Amino acid sequence: MTAPAQMDQFRAATANGRGPTLTPRPEPTTVCVQAADPLSHAGAVAQLRPRPEVRLLDGPEPEAQILLLIAETVNNDVRVQLRRTQRTSGTRTVLVATTIDQHQVVSAAECGIGGIVRRADATRDHLVTVITSVAAGQAHLPGTLLAQLLTDVGRIAPPGLSALRLSSRERDVLRMIAEGHDTPQIAQTLGFAVRTIKNDLQKVMTRYQLPTRAAAVAYAMREGLI
Numbered sequence: 080m081t082a083p084a085q086m087d088q089f090r091a092a093t094a095n096g097r098g099p100t101l102t103p104r105p106e107p108t109t110v111c112v113q114a115a116d117p118l119s120h121a122g123a124v125a126q127l128r129p130r131p132e133v134r135l136l137d138g139p140e141p142e143a144q145i146l147l148l149i150a151e152t153v154n155n156d157v158r159v160q161l162r163r164t165q166r167t168s169g170t171r172t173v174l175v176a177t178t179i180d181q182h183q184v185v186s187a188a189e190c191g192i193g194g195i196v197r198r199a200d201a202t203r204d205h206l207v208t209v210i211t212s213v214a215a216g217q218a219h220l221p222g223t224l225l226a227q228l229l230t231d232v233g234r235i236a237p238p239g240l241s242a243l244r245l246s247s248r249e250r251d252v253l254r255m256i257a258e259g260h261d262t263p264q265i266a267q268t269l270g271f272a273v274r275t276i277k278n279d280l281q282k283v284m285t286r287y288q289l290p291t292r293a294a295a296v297a298y299a300m301r302e303g304l305i
Contacts, residue, residue: 107131107133110133113148126203127147132211144214150174153174157187158187158190161187162191176197182293185291193259245283245299248269257300
């Protein structure tokens with residue numbers, strides 16, 4: 080068959096609905112990068128700009144799906160930024176931190192963090208994976224931090240926590256904290272007052288002698304309740 084004949088055959092097949100179908104490429108995730116220093120900002124932009132999965136925005140943060148926030152640790156400035164982003168836009172935040180511990184993870188979660196990446200793990204591929212998963216509504220926590228939370232809780236928490244001794248609302252509260260929601264978000268989603276949600280969490284911590292909300296969440300995860 081000659082080349083023109085092959086082309087005519089392809090056109091005819093396409094017109095009859097028998098031609099190849101192309102799956103449209105998903106829209107890239109829009110990202111705004113914010114860093115405490117110009118070098119960190121330039122490095123993150125250089126890593127992400129070539130990737131088709133993301134589209135960097137130079138404009139204001141509320142227009143982005145993801146705020147990529149680069150900082151040394153979860154300090155007061157970071158918490159203020161996280162709360163402002165959560166309060167003023169639908170943008171979710173991925174934090175790249177040089178140092179972070181399990182207590183700072185919970186502090187960040189209370190401020191609405193969507194994902195955390197250690198700076199040492201922030202390769203191009205890993206950053207893109209975390210950004211796209213958080214934009215899709217998932218949460219990300221480094222495995223080492225999760226393991227440390229579970230180890231610490233295993234040393235301090237008493238046995239006997241069971242699904243039968245947690246109310247459905249208590250399980251919902253712990254699950255949503257683990258997913259990165261703060262107390263006002265949880266209250267709004269579940270339809271209760273913020274004070275009620277705080278009291279639910281405090282009751283769980285008191286009942287099982289757990290010193291922090293991080294311990295409560297980690298122990299519930301270890302027991303398979305959330």
